[in-house]
Amino acid sequence: MEKVYIESYGCQMNFADSEVVGAILTGAGHSIVTDIDEASFILINTCAIRDNAEQRVRHRVRELRAMQGRRHALRIGILGCMAERLQNRLMAEEDNLSLVCGPDAYRRLPQLIEQVRCGKQAAEVELSTTETYADIEPVRLGSNGISAFISIMRGCQNYCSYCVVPYTRGRERSRDPLTIVAEARSLFDQGYHEVTLLGQNVNSYKWTDDTGFPELMDMVAAINPQLRVRFATSHPKDLSDKLLEVMASHPNICRCIHLPVQSGSNRMLQLMNRKYTVEWYLDRVDAIRRYMPDCSITTDVIAGFSSETLEDHQATLDLFRRVRYDYAYMFKYSEREGTYASRHLPDDIADDEKTRRLNEIIALQGEIALENNKSEIGKEYEVLVEGESHRSKEQLFGRNSQNKVIVFDRRDAQPGTYCKVKVRNCTAATLLGELV
Numbered sequence: 001m002e003k004v005y006i007e008s009y010g011c012q013m014n015f016a017d018s019e020v021v022g023a024i025l026t027g028a029g030h031s032i033v034t035d036i037d038e039a040s041f042i043l044i045n046t047c048a049i050r051d052n053a054e055q056r057v058r059h060r061v062r063e064l065r066a067m068q069g070r071r072h073a074l075r076i077g078i079l080g081c082m083a084e085r086l087q088n089r090l091m092a093e094e095d096n097l098s099l100v101c102g103p104d105a106y107r108r109l110p111q112l113i114e115q116v117r118c119g120k121q122a123a124e125v126e127l128s129t130t131e132t133y134a135d136i137e138p139v140r141l142g143s144n145g146i147s148a149f150i151s152i153m154r155g156c157q158n159y160c161s162y163c164v165v166p167y168t169r170g171r172e173r174s175r176d177p178l179t180i181v182a183e184a185r186s187l188f189d190q191g192y193h194e195v196t197l198l199g200q201n202v203n204s205y206k207w208t209d210d211t212g213f214p215e216l217m218d219m220v221a222a223i224n225p226q227l228r229v230r231f232a233t234s235h236p237k238d239l240s241d242k243l244l245e246v247m248a249s250h251p252n253i254c255r256c257i258h259l260p261v262q263s264g265s266n267r268m269l270q271l272m273n274r275k276y277t278v279e280w281y282l283d284r285v286d287a288i289r290r291y292m293p294d295c296s297i298t299t300d301v302i303a304g305f306s307s308e309t310l311e312d313h314q315a316t317l318d319l320f321r322r323v324r325y326d327y328a329y330m331f332k333y334s335e336r337e338g339t340y341a342s343r344h345l346p347d348d349i350a351d352d353e354k355t356r357r358l359n360e361i362i363a364l365q366g367e368i369a370l371e372n373n374k375s376e377i378g379k380e381y382e383v384l385v386e387g388e389s390h391r392s393k394e395q396l397f398g399r400n401s402q403n404k405v406i407v408f409d410r411r412d413a414q415p416g417t418y419c420k421v422k423v424r425n426c427t428a429a430t431l432l433g434e435l436v
């Protein structure tokens, strides 16, 4: 049987999928190895969201060619969003690849590997309207035994005009809530203290008319008050008061909402097909702060989308000043083949101008994050300790409910437990504290 090494790129959903792949392969008798030098098969779970994400994988595939030169039996396969987007083209372009498998076809991986062993190339990229891998208990790869992901829905059909995900992940579908609750309970019984429920639009989760995302959150949070529950990513259009009510009523649902805004200009939001306005978005931010004044808010933003003017860009900066995000993922627009924007909206902002706008957003966000963190000094938080700090063995790090990383002197604290920590100092990225 094969010794499979899985390498993952892209969003948390890809990392969660790799754990499903791990379960499917071990179920078929293969083993998962964590040392690439032991591998007979390398599977790369890929992302297609921006061109640079794809270039990184292309570069890696070429790098691995050298390893194949030394180890002739070594096979390489591509999973995930690039597999879905490029299909057979990928194997034609990178001739050291043996296998291509899209995100809804992972159950077929054992057969595909068999085909490769018979000397053939293997590809399966069929998307599904029903596959959720609900019955598969993921093999936790690279886990700290404290925090785990649970995929609760797949796909996206929002068709934001710039985005490739609807084409790589297929139709939106939700997973049976009983299997989600069972997986979370089993994780808690194994000693995990935190689960993150995942989906491209996690808050559009819908199983039946009576079971939407708020009801699901209520069920998962009720498993045990010692189990922290997080979720990502929520779409502003579906952020309901009902969800905020449920969050506010469970202290173990973490006070952190990732709410991608993409742009602060209504004209851009409309061109992006985001289905909300700046006013709607700010109303949702106000609602979050009304229900949970201590909730952190994070976002995604795109600089230099088609026809973005300096006024549009200013509007994004103004929105950042207004919301004062705790963290932001900031990107330059990257045109993706096949999307509405690639067909109808010219990619007409010069690359160096995109970079300039992006850097302006990054600089502003850096200032805001530092100011936000400074205002944390003196506060006490319950921290779930995750492990040793990267800087020093004498220090531990963990996160508070707001998802901020706090580093502190270890004394008698242990990873995998909750500790009370008082914030003493900070950088823009990290809080520095001491045990109380």
Ligand code: SAH
Residues within 6 Å of the ligand: 049, 050, 162, 163, 164, 165, 200, 201, 233, 234, 235, 260, 262, 300, 301, 302, 331, 332, 333, 334, 335, 336
């Ligand atoms: N489903 C989530 C985000 C998915 S992708 C949502 O709708 O919010 C993660 C982020 O990548 C997006 O929020 C967006 O900011 C960014 N992104 C997506 N397509 C992009 C593109 N073509 N160019 C640059 N950034 C992009």
Ligand code: SF4
Residues within 6 Å of the ligand: 156, 157, 158, 159, 160, 163, 164, 165, 166, 200, 201, 235
């Ligand atoms: Fe892409 Fe929009 Fe779907 Fe998010 S909601 S995955 S940005 S199409």
Ligand code: F3S
Residues within 6 Å of the ligand: 009, 010, 011, 012, 013, 014, 046, 047, 048, 049, 080, 081, 164, 165, 168, 169
């Ligand atoms: Fe990338 Fe696919 Fe996730 S394109 S962001 S890995 S859904």
